[in-house]
Amino acid sequence: MQFKSHARTLAIALSLALVAGCSSTGGSRDGSMDGTGTGGAAGSGAAGSGQVSGSGVSGDRAGQQADGRIPEVRTIYFDYDRDNIRPEFESVLVAHSRYLRSNPSARVVLQGHTDERGTREYNLALGERRAKSVQRFLEVQGVSPSQLEIVSYGEERPAARGSSDDSHAQNRRVVFAY
Amino acid sequence: MKALMTIWLSAMLLMFSTLAQADLTIEITRGSDRATPIAIVPFAADGESLSEDVAQIVSDDLERSGFFDPLEREAMYDRPSSGDEVRYGQWSALDVRYMVVGRVSREGNGYRIRYELLDVSGQSRMLGENVTAGGSEMRGAAHYISDQIFEAVTGIRGAFSTRIAYVTAQGAENDRQFTLYVADADGHNSQQILNSREPILSPAWSPDGRKLAYVSFESGRPAIYVQEVASGQRAQLTNFEGLNGAPAWSPDGRRLAMTLSKDGQPDIYVMDVASRNLERITNSSSIDTEPSWAPDGRSLLFTSDRSGGPQLYRYSFGSGEAERLTFTGNYNARGRFSPDGESIFMIHRGNNGFQVARQDLDSDRLVVLSDSRLDESPSVAPNGTMVIFATQQGNSGVLGAVSADGRASYRLPSAQGDVREPAWSPFLN
Known part of the structure; x- marks a missing residue:
């Protein structure tokens, strides 16, 4: 019994390392596609992490919840033009993984979103990429x-209106819809 | 009491009509410096007051095109209604190259409109025609007259009798209402096609102008539907896992190119509409989306990020190969061919944000056309002279249009919420 849970912890640690490896490859690929974006991305990224660090903290809390309850934090945020999981959200994903493993009948829709910049159909594809990045993490x-x-x-369901960096940061997200 | 009741009733009616319709208005933002001066004299009306000012509609059409600069009515010394009454010296002194004169008279339940197009310097008549119109068809008749004048002077077929499809989004983010509309090219006569609490996007006209394909999230996930505009009859065409997006009709109307991610990454597929057989066109680990057919049907333009950022590629059905077309900047997406197949229009990211651009395929030179910053969804008029697109004004989505040479532009604001996803119809007559 004890051994089993130990093995599981080990498996999680391993899988985390694996995912971190995967997503950083994805991240650098995204980064290389984005020359002019870096200026804007740095700005909006900063705004994003400021706004988001609060939920990151509550994400840690969510990670300590009992397995019977759906974790409270159900949105994670992404950098501009990126689909890699930011380190501060890994605890949120771990909490959802734990919940889903303990409740095999539970189902979740991973809703991928982007900010308003760029074309709509391309943004649908980017939103899917973000949701798939979360899916990979959970499956691992x-x-x-x-x-x-x-x-x-894509950009069809913004969480925040307006074209400020802060609005954009709030809109680049994946939502867990149980 | 009775007066109060009437006021209340008319308020109700007003509310109802604003709910049912989402007409757009036109604001010219830039006139072309090469526009041809023309005088469109108010048409004589045989003593009656008419519901529509035909000459004004023609004047607005021609001005919007960027090809014409209509003379203001206040500058007109007199108002001849036929070529015989025109004193040419007076008009050539006003530097007018062409003139339109006309007369509207009752005929049965409708009207007969007699108009003439005159060449002022040659002092000759270029066109003269009688147009009959039902009582409610005056605007359509006026657009027809605009088409004839435009073609007689420019040699290019007029596109004023065409229509546009667009999507409006109204209400707070957690209580959104999405509506697909079809309206005349000048924003009038809007007609609701589909209303949903879930997103609607990517409307695409069939080449015969009778049907629209679009993406609707009404089932909770994206699916492609095809709907007859006149009857409202519709069918769900796809329901694959993942993306079902970006429908684009082949020039013969038998096939639809689309984006599906059912096999992993988003790729381009072509569906035979009758049999629903699917052919996979691209197979890459990148995003491939936003297909658009070349006018000859032999190739597809599409967006791919296979080289890093999104760029436009051309897939040839003959060779089965895709060739990269855009190299200026690191974001070029949502390409559309000009009707002659010699240029492509796209959304290009430059120093001023996301803008409508044109690239001529023989020179590969890219020219930015719009001066807004968050442009999307360019759609080309069937005569290739204008591109309509979605953009932002303040915090609202509005439609804009710019001439293919970038010299003239206008906006089509709406009183109701955000407007986006314009699609210009093919020729309908």
Whole structure:
């Protein structure tokens, strides 16, 4: 029994390392596509992390919740033009993984979103990429693929209106819809 | 009491009509410095007051095109209604190259409109025609007259009798209402096609102008639907896992190119509409989306980030190969061919944000056309002279249009919420 839970912890640690490796490759690929974006990305990224660090903290809290309850933090945020999981959100994903593994009948729709910049259909594809990045993370954590579904809304369902860096940062997100 | 009731009733009616319609208005933002001066004299009306000012509609059409600079009515010394009454010296002194004169008279339940196009310097008549119109068809008749005048002077077929499809989004973010509309090219006569609480996007006209393909999230995930504009009859065409997006009709109307991610990454597929057989066109680990057919149907333009950022590629059905077309800047997406196939229009990211640009395929030179910053969804008029697109004004989505040479532009604001996703119809007559 003890050994089993130990093995699981080890598996999670391993899978985290694996995902970190995967996503950083994805990240650098995204980064290289974005020459002029870097200026804007630095600005909006900063705004984003400021706004988001609060939920990151509550994400840690969510990670300590009992497995029977859906974790409170159900949105994670992304950098401009990127689909890699930011380190501060890994605890949120771990909490959701734990919940989904303990509740095999639970299902979640991973809703991928982008900010308003760029073309709508291309943004639908980017939103899907973000949701898939979360899906990969959860699956590596042992969540059954049958519990996960992906819907990308691209820029069609912004969380915040307006064209400020802060609005953009709030809109680049994946939402867990149980 | 009775007076109060009437006021209340008319308020109701007003509310109802604003809910049912989402007409757009036109604001010219830039006139072309090469526009030809023309005088469109108010048409005589045989003593009656008419519901529509035909000459004004023609004047607005021609001015919007950027090809014409209509003379203001206040500058007109007199108002001849036929070529015989025109004193040419007076008009050539006003530096007018062409003139339009006309007369509207009752005929049965409708009207007969007699108009003439005159060449002022040659003092000759270029066109003279009688147009009959039902009582509610005056605007359509005026657009027809604009088409004839435009073609007689420029040699290019007029596109004033065409329509546009667009999507409006109204209400707070958690209570959004999305509506697909079709309206005349000048924003009048809007007609609701589909209303939903879930997003609608990417409307695309069939080449015969009778149907629209579009993406609707009404089932909770994106799916492609095809709907007849006149009857409202519709069918769901796709329901694959993942993206079902960016429908684009082949020039013969038998096939739809689309984006599906059912096999992993978003790729381009072509569906035979009758049999629903699918052919996979691209197969890459990148995003491939936003297909658009060349006018000859032999190739597809599409967006791909296979080289890093989004760029435009051309897939040839003959060779089965895709060739990269855009190299200026690091974001070029949502390409559309000009009707002659010699240029492509796209959204290009430069120093001023996301803008409408044109690239001529023989020189590969890219020219930015719009002067806004968050442009999307360019759609080309069937005669290739204008591009309509979505942009932002303040915090609202509005439609804008710019001439293919970038010299003239206008906006089509709406009183109701955000307007986006314009699609210019093919020729309908």
